[in-house]
Amino acid sequence: MAKNDDYSEHYSEDSFWDKVKKFALIAGKEIIVKALVLYCVLKDPDTPNWVKPVIISALGYFILPLDAIPDLTPIVGFSDDLGALILALAAIGAHAKEECFQEAEEQLKRWFGRNGGKDGGKDGAGVPA
Secondary structure, three states: OOOOOOOHHHOOHHHHHHHHHHHHHHHOHHHHHHHHHHHHHHHOOOOOOOHHHHHHHHHHHHHOOOOOOOOOOOOOOOHHHHHHHHHHHHHHHHHOOHHHHHHHHHHHHHHHOOOOOOOOOOOOOOOOO
C-alpha cells in the first residue's frame, strides 16, 4: 500500500462486517483475525487519535472490492489485503492490547468452532448472516 493511498473512504462499520461475513471462510483465519484485532483497536477508547486513520485506511483497503489483487482470485486474492493489515498492525503495534488479540480469537471460535476454523467449523454456528 503506497503512502499516498487513502482507502479510508471505503471504511464503515457496516461495510467492515459485511466483508467479514461474506469472505471469512474464503479469506481465512490469518486475515480475519488481523482485521478483527484492528477493528478492536479502532473501537478502544484508549487508542490515540493518530492511530485511527492508519487502521481505517487498512480496513478500507480490506473492504475495497477492487484492489490490487481481486479477492475472488483463488489462493492469492487476499494476499494484498493481508499485507495491508500486517503493515497497519506493525505501525500501531504498541497500541494493540492483548485483549484485542484474545477477543479476535474468541470471535473466530464462536464463528468457526473451538479450533478457530481448523476443523472446518463443524462444532460452531458459523459466521453470522
